[in-house]
Amino acid sequence: MRPSRTSYPLSWRLMDALEAVAAAVWPRSFSAAVPWLMLLPAVVLVGLLVLGLWDMADGSFRTLDTATFLPSDDYSLTNYHRAFTEKLFFTVASRSLIGSLIVTAVTLIFAFPYSYVMVRTRSAALRKFLLIALFLPFFIGQVVRAYGWLIILGSQGMVNEALGLVGVAPIRLLYNYPAVLFGLVQYMLPFAVLMLAPALTAIPEEMEAAAGSLGANWVRTFIHVVLPLAKPGFIGAGLVVMTLSLTDFAIPAILGGGSQDFIANAIYDQFFRTSDQGMGATLALLLVAVGSIMVGVVFALFGAGTLAMGRSK
Amino acid sequence: MTGSTKPSFQLGRRRFLQGVGLAGAAGLVGMPFGRAFAAEPEKPKEIIVRAWGGSWVDSLKAGVSDPFTKLTGIAVRHDLTEDNEIQPKLWAAAAQKRVPPIHVNWDTTTNATKSALRGVTEDLSDLPNLKTVSDAAKPVGVDGYPIVNTYGYVYVLAYRPEAFPDGAPKSWNVLLDPKFKGRVAVYNDGIGLHFPAEIAGGGKLEDIPANMQPAWDFFTKLKANEPLMGEDPDFTTWFQKGEIDVACTISSNAREAKKNGIAIAWTVPDEGATYETDGLWVPKYLPENELYWAKQYVNFALTLDAQQVWLDGLGLPGVVPGLKPPADLVGDASYPTKDEDYKKLLRVSSKVQVEHESEWFGKFKEIMQG
Incomplete structure (x- = not known):
């Protein structure tokens, strides 16, 4: 004899009820829409961003009237003309672009061995140490880290004090372009390691062992096996580091001593110092455009790397 | 800046009223201050004053905000958003006819002039204490008193x-x-x-x-x-x-x-x-009662006692006659x-x-x- 439903445990009956409610609210025939529903928050977020960009695009075609501090009613290309012809914007933009490329290259060079050791080491203690060292900087904000460098590299900082012990006079290590690049590399390193590590983990150790058994020394194994297989990680890490460096604000502001502005600093100045929101919007949109083009070029040449989640293109 | 280094501030309600409103009661000014003591608008729990941090806000608190609270019962909250960064927020609020995020903006005169030219400032010409301040309080190049300069530096x-x-x-x-x-x-x-x-x-x-x-x-x-x-x-x-x-x-x-x-x-x-000078101004689109008390705050900042304590802390010359320079700045070219x-x-x-x-x-x- 089949037992009565009332003899089922309470938790079963509760689950049945919940399933009935779920079926009423979201019938099984709707199941194909579930992935789209899960995409909805992202779509809303991106939509809001696009709305903001649209508003900025509108503002970028309006010039500031300094008699009323209101944007003009009519549209013009004046702000774009200024952005492309004024020396200040060229200087700042080229500094940002070159800086982001240098930082990306140096960061990837430093990040690779770190990631490789972290992934391949047999020592659990070393792996834990490397993981802690990797995540610790995430708990310390960018501004605090930049100020930390002021303490370490300042004229009366630890480095100069150490140099003083061997008779070297204090030297200016801060407030120049190399200091900004140095700060950015230090800031970007954990991001690059995090992006590289999964790609290296995906390379079977047996591949390296096979290369060795076929007579390749570690250099040839590295060049012909590890590097090509790690390419998706390099691309993903490179894209993240490049875009974050290109748009960085705090490190150039703090370690640059006011004379090494990046484009984000120039945008801030237009919005908040000269109250010229149209010019600020113009620079912001151009930054988005340049960053997008750079990412697009990388995608076209090398694919999206780990950002494509397994797909090569 | 510590409060202990400043002169003590003793101000009774009678003296406060002399400062902020009795002129109105005496018929020296028009509405709304003239009616202030007949039917005072409802007091907000607090007013928000944007200020610079560190010794700047400490001085304002000691000289103006705390005495204002003591006499009116209205708490004063200081918003330390940078002057350049509050400006677009105030402009956006005014453009959308929204209630602004602050009641009083302590601002550079240059920045404030931009806001005045944009038309987002309330006219402060009816403040009773403007009758007793020096010419330095009057902003140049704008009509009326969209800003009141409170000191120079x-x-x-x-x-x-x-x-x-x-x-x-x-x-x-x-x-x-x-x-x-x-x-x-x-x-x-x-x-x-x-x-x-x-x-x-x-x-x-x-x-x-x-x-x-x-x-x-x-x-x-x-x-x-x-x-x-x-x-x-x-x-x-x-x-x-x-x-x-x-x-x-x-x-x-x-x-x-x-x-x-x-x-x-x-x-x-x-x-x-x-x-240069700095000043105080009140953004447009405050509720009427809050606008009234925001103006009272600015008016109070123009009293001799408030300026003496506030500006002693900053070491800056004010706009009210009779202020005494801090001892360390007597004869100093910067004062x-x-x-x-x-x-x-x-x-x-x-x-x-x-x-x-x-x-x-x-x-x-x-x-x-x-």
Whole structure:
């Protein structure tokens, strides 16, 4: 004899009820829409961003009237003309672009061995140490880290004090372009390691062992096996580091001593110092455009790397 | 700045009423202050005043906000958002006819003039205490009182005495001296230095704004001397850490640094020094009762007792007659009290400054970022 439903445990009956409610609210025939529903928050977020960009695009075609501090009613290309012809914007933009490329290259060079050791080491203690060292900087904000460098590299900082012990006079290590690049590399390193590590983990150790058994020394194994297989990680890490460096604000502001502005600093100045929101919007949109083009070029040449989640293109 | 260093502030309700409203009751002013004591608008629990941090807000709190709270029961919350960053928020609120995020904005006169020109400021012409303040309280180049200037300040040449054993530098050209290469500092927007640079560069104050070339020549030479560029807290840090020997900065910042034990002195060089003002203004679209009390706050800030405590803390000359300079600033060129003191200072109207600010800023940045 089949037992009565009332003899089922309470938790079963509760689950049945919940399933009935779920079926009423979201019938099984709707199941194909579930992935789209899960995409909805992202779509809303991106939509809001696009709305903001649209508003900025509108503002970028309006010039500031300094008699009323209101944007003009009519549209013009004046702000774009200024952005492309004024020396200040060229200087700042080229500094940002070159800086982001240098930082990306140096960061990837430093990040690779770190990631490789972290992934391949047999020592659990070393792996834990490397993981802690990797995540610790995430708990310390960018501004605090930049100020930390002021303490370490300042004229009366630890480095100069150490140099003083061997008779070297204090030297200016801060407030120049190399200091900004140095700060950015230090800031970007954990991001690059995090992006590289999964790609290296995906390379079977047996591949390296096979290369060795076929007579390749570690250099040839590295060049012909590890590097090509790690390419998706390099691309993903490179894209993240490049875009974050290109748009960085705090490190150039703090370690640059006011004379090494990046484009984000120039945008801030237009919005908040000269109250010229149209010019600020113009620079912001151009930054988005340049960053997008750079990412697009990388995608076209090398694919999206780990950002494509397994797909090569 | 600690409260213990300031004079005690004893102010009874009777005296407060004399300050803020009895003039109205006596028929000296019109509505709404004339009716204030017949039917006082409902008091908000608090009003929000934007302020600069550190010793600036401490001084405002001691001199104006706390006594205002004591007498009205209205709490005063200080919003320390940077003046440049609150501005777009206030402009956006006004454009959308929304209630603004603050009741009173403590602002530079130049910044405030922009807001006045944009039409987002309430007219303060009916404040009773405006009848007793000096001409310096009146903003130039705008109608009425969209802003009330509350004090003036001087961009002095601050220096490390140890680096100048022969005494204070006499000229702004010291910033160009190769001896101090990499050890000079200026504001990162050049503020405070444009006018002295014009004169030190061989021009005249009257040339501004038509011919700024002498200033640009000065800045070009300054760039070669590798200046550090930052904001007020940076200067304090740089002096403290021995990064710089000389800087163009606001006298009150230099004074505060000195109070905190940093070896620093300041001077007004022979070419003169920039004199500017700060003020208070009230944004549009506040509820009527909150607007009333925001105006009362500004009015109260123009009383002798409030200014004495507030500005003693900052070491700046106010706009109410009868103020006494702090003991350490008597005879100091950065604290002008007499006509001849003001003659040594360089003043250009806010209207000219706001009209040319973007252009001057761009040129300064072009030189310094090159």
